[in-house]
Amino acid sequence: MSQHVLITGTGRPYALGFNLVKRYLEHGDTVFASVRRPSEALEEMKKAYPDRLHILTMDIASTDSVNAAAREAERLTDHLDLIVNNATTASADTMKELPDFDLDLIAPAVNVGAVGPIRVLKAFLPLLRKSAVGALVVNISSEAGSIGKCYRTFYLDYGTEKAALNMLTMTLRNYFRNDPNLNIICLHPGWMRTNPGNTEAPLDPYEHAETLRLLFETKRHDKDGPVFITYSGEAYPW
Numbered sequence: 001m002s003q004h005v006l007i008t009g010t011g012r013p014y015a016l017g018f019n020l021v022k023r024y025l026e027h028g029d030t031v032f033a034s035v036r037r038p039s040e041a042l043e044e045m046k047k048a049y050p051d052r053l054h055i056l057t058m059d060i061a062s063t064d065s066v067n068a069a070a071r072e073a074e075r076l077t078d079h080l081d082l083i084v085n086n087a088t089t090a091s092a093d094t095m096k097e098l099p100d101f102d103l104d105l106i107a108p109a110v111n112v113g114a115v116g117p118i119r120v121l122k123a124f125l126p127l128l129r130k131s132a133v134g135a136l137v138v139n140i141s142s143e144a145g146s147i148g149k150c151y152r153t154f155y156l157d158y159g160t161e162k163a164a165l166n167m168l169t170m171t172l173r174n175y176f177r178n179d180p181n182l183n184i185i186c187l188h189p190g191w192m193r194t195n196p197g198n199t200e201a202p203l204d205p206y207e208h209a210e211t212l213r214l215l216f217e218t219k220r221h222d223k224d225g226p227v228f229i230t231y232s233g234e235a236y237p238w
């Protein structure tokens with residue numbers, strides 16, 4: 001099955017979003033890859049897939065920007081089968097603890113990391129509704145968003161935005177419960193080498209993108225299984 005996929009936060013060649021774009025293109029799908037600023041690496045990829053890669057400019061912190069990107073997508077396609085909400089942020093204080101953390105940085109992070117994906121879902125919903133195969137929305141979360149497993153004394157912004165994203169995912173899962181044509185999950189993708197300075201993480205983003213691509217297909221119509229899952233498809237504690 002060839003599908004139409006939207007992936008956010010795709011401009012960095014070493015990170016997950018870019019590698020998901022690559023995997024879906026290699027698989028024969030049509031990809032709408034969003035960035036908030038031009039990406040040379042993505043422009044280079046477009047040369048190899050001029051007809052199936054569409055680059056959208058979208059700042060998920062801005063409703064106007066997301067709505068404009070959705071209008072642009074509507075000029076290019078009549079449907080979407082999958083959204084991977086991959087884009088996220090963390091503030092400069094993310095590794096700091098309470099005394100040193102500027103608390104005013106939390107709300108902007110939540111605006112990007114939690115509200116952003118739902119802005120995208122809302123704006124692109126008319127295209128999702130036209131999927132012939134049943135649309136899936138995947139919100140890339142993190143173990144850092146698990147309240148039950150929380151052990152850190154830092155990540156005041158990042159942990160909060162991912163926990164909020166999990167709550168929004170479950171609330172919308174309930175909202176779409178009786179809709180056979182739309183499903184939504186959130187995922188802890190595992191620890192990946194998505195930062196050039198990080199050689200410790202076990203997962204290579206290009207290899208891992210294929211694991212995730214295959215996993216997502218098992219969740220498209222799964223209304224009864226776990227909603228917050230690991231990259232192996234197992235339930236992760238909320």
Ligand SMILES: NC(=O)c1ccc[n+]([C@@H]2O[C@H](COP(=O)([O-])OP(=O)(O)OC[C@H]3O[C@@H](n4cnc5c(N)ncnc54)[C@H](OP(=O)(O)O)[C@@H]3O)[C@@H](O)[C@H]2O)c1
Nearest residue numbers: 009010015016036059060061086087088140142191192194
């Ligand atoms: N890496 C890991 O080990 C790990 C572990 C657990 C969960 N995750 C999650 O997996 C996903 C991918 O991780 P990653 O490490 O590949 O991410 P990343 O390198 O931090 O990339 C995040 C992307 O989001 C984009 N972005 C930030 N703010 C944005 C905004 N306002 N509007 C639109 N795009 C925005 C960035 O764009 P710019 O390039 O323009 O800055 C970047 O392309 C994230 O959701 C992350 O939280 C990652």
